[in-house]
Structures are given as structure tokens and as C-alpha cells.
Amino acid sequence: GNPLLLRQETLKAGSDSQSLDTYLVVPENENLFGKYYNLTSQLTENSIKMNDGGVVITQKLAEVLKIGRGGTIKVRDADNNLYSLKVSDVAENYMQNYIYVSKNLYGKTFGKDVSYNVIAANCGQNKDMLAKNLLKDGSVINVTFRDDVLQQAGSGNKSLNNIVVLLVVVASMLVIIVLYNLTSINMSERKREIATLKVLGFNDRETNQYIYRETFLLTLISIGVGLLVGIPFHRFVIGAIESDTDVYFKNIHAASFIWSSLIIMLVSGIMQIVTYFKIKKINMIESLKSVE
Numbered sequence: 001g002n003p004l005l006l007r008q009e010t011l012k013a014g015s016d017s018q019s020l021d022t023y024l025v026v027p028e029n030e031n032l033f034g035k036y037y038n039l040t041s042q043l044t045e046n047s048i049k050m051n052d053g054g055v056v057i058t059q060k061l062a063e064v065l066k067i068g069r070g071g072t073i074k075v076r077d078a079d080n081n082l083y084s085l086k087v088s089d090v091a092e093n094y095m096q097n098y099i100y101v102s103k104n105l106y107g108k109t110f111g112k113d114v115s116y117n118v119i120a121a122n123c124g125q126n127k128d129m130l131a132k133n134l135l136k137d138g139s140v141i142n143v144t145f146r147d148d149v150l151q152q153a154g155s156g157n158k159s160l161n162n163i164v165v166l167l168v169v170v171a172s173m174l175v176i177i178v179l180y181n182l183t184s185i186n187m188s189e190r191k192r193e194i195a196t197l198k199v200l201g202f203n204d205r206e207t208n209q210y211i212y213r214e215t216f217l218l219t220l221i222s223i224g225v226g227l228l229v230g231i232p233f234h235r236f237v238i239g240a241i242e243s244d245t246d247v248y249f250k251n252i253h254a255a256s257f258i259w260s261s262l263i264i265m266l267v268s269g270i271m272q273i274v275t276y277f278k279i280k281k282i283n284m285i286e287s288l289k290s291v292e
Contacts, residue, residue, distance in 0.1 A: 003121035004032045007106070007114045011075040013099065014065050020244050022061060022097040024075070026106045026114050036120045039091040039100065054088025056100040060247050062090045075099070083109055094247045095153055172263055179271045183215055187278055194279060208276045219268045223261050230260075
């Protein structure tokens with residue numbers, strides 16, 4: 001496709017007390033810009049078209065600085081000049097902070113013509129050779145490929161996935177410890193009751209079901225409470241680990257609820273088997289003779 005000329009510069013957005021590094025992007029051809037950049041509204045999920053009435057900022061910028069549609073964002077350039085820009089929309093974006101400005105609005109706000117310093121283009125297959133040839137030219141400082149950016153983002157997510165797996169394993173171990181201790185305490189305190197049930201003719205399976213019923217009910221209640229509390233807690237944790245330039249998905253798929261519940265039920269089932277064998281070992285005569 002046709003290459004797109006862009007103006008990209010680094011600015012400080014926000015106030016003196018809280019500012020973020022952000023990239024100001026000005027396209028030379030706004031129609032062609034839509035073929036390279038898919039700006040989607042964070043609220044409506046509709047495509048955003050740039051206009052001369054305001055700028056488009058990315059969601060992390062809007063979230064940190066608490067600016068929405070119709071608001072005003074203040075930016076400082078490298079010479080410490082302060083400018084105010086009206087926000088026309090907030091776009092979805094998950095890496096870095098950007099402010100997208102039309103060339104007419106740029107000229108009106110900054111009082112100068114746009115000097116383009118970036119070319120966006122489809123490079124084809126042999127990207128390494130292209131990068132090598134471009135860098136030989138003294139006028140080209142850097143070459144960045146979309147695939148490399150995606151790979152970098154994927155590597156970061158992979159590290160995060162490893163942490164999530166570790167947390168799941170530790171949480172599962174905690175469930176095992178809690179259920180085991182709860183079951184052991186329950187049986188220890190009700191030894192005479194279990195022995196009495198055996199004397200009355202209850203077999204080991206029936207006795208196990210009778211004793212474990214409370215633990216099973218507590219497990220179901222815990223799952224329900226955990227699923228309800230888990231949603232806001234998940235959002236809090238994800239928000240805490242996000243940097244000022246990255247955004248993570250905060251949606252939880254239904255499969256996550258199902259798997260977490262199944263893991264708890266599996267552990268609960270294993271504990272019931274452990275309880276069954278412990279009940280079999282209880283000596284009726286000794287238990288009934290013991291003094292509480």
C-alpha cells in the first residue's frame with residue numbers, strides 16, 4: 001500500500017504534580033491513516049475518525065489523568081511550552097500513551113507547520129534486508145516492525161502467565177491445607193459421635209457422608225463467596241500491576257470460574273477420601289471409653 005507520513009514527538013501530558021510521557025502523532029493523510037491505525041472508541045467500540053475539533057487520546061492516558069470526551073488535556077513540549085488540547089474521543093490502546101492530532105489542529109494549536117519524521121509502510125517479506133538498507137542511509141535513525149512489537153508484548157504476557165500459574169498452584173496448596181486441617185479438627189472433636197454412629201450400625205461410607213456434609217457445605221459457600229469477591233479483587237490486582245503505559249484485560253472468562261470451582265471440588269473430593277480412611281481406623285470401643 002501507499003506509505004503514510006507521520007509526525008511523532010514526545011510530550012509530557014498532565015499537570016506538574018502528575019505527568020506522563022506520551023507520543024503525539026500527526027498523520028499527513030487522514031484517510032490513509034485509517035488503513036494503518038485502527039482507532040476504536042473505548043466506550044462505544046466504534047471506529048474513530050480524526051477531526052479538527054479535538055484530539056484522540058489513548059485509554060491509559062485518560063484513566064490516569066482522569067480525562068474523558070469533551071475534557072481538556074495539557075501537554076508540554078521539549079521547550080517546556082504549555083498547550084491545551086480538547087479531547088474528542090478516547091481510543092482503546094494497550095501499549096504506550098498516544099495523542100492523535102489532525103494536521104490542521106496541530107498547526108492551529110502549535111502555531112507551526114507539520115514537519116514529518118516517520119514513515120509507516122507495508123514492507124513485504126524481507127524485512128531484515130529492508131531494515132539494513134534503510135539504516136545505511138544516514139537520514140534513517142531507527143526501523144521498527146509491528147511483528148517485533150507484538151513479540152515484545154507477547155514476551156511480557158508470557159512472564160505474567162508464569163506468575164499466574166504460580167499463584168494458582170499456591171492457592172490450590174492453601175485449599176488443600178485448609179480443608180485437611182478443617183477435616184482433621186472436625187473428626188478429632190467428633191470421635192465419640194463417629195464411634196456411636198458405628199455402634200448404631202452406620203457403615204463407613206454413611207458415617208463419612210454424615211461427618212463430611214458440613215465441610216462440603218462450607219466448601220460450596222466458600223466457592224460462591226470466592227466467585228463474587230474474586231471479580232473486584234482481580235480488577236484490583238491487575239490495576240496494581242499495570243504500569244503508566246500498559247493496559248491489561250480485566251475481563252474474566254466463564255471458563256475461569258468453572259475451572260476454579262472444579263479445582264476446589266476436586267480437592268474437596270480428595271479430602272473426603274482421606275476422611276473415609278481415617279474413619280475406618282477409628283476404634284469404637286476406645287473412642288467411647290475416652291473422656292471428653
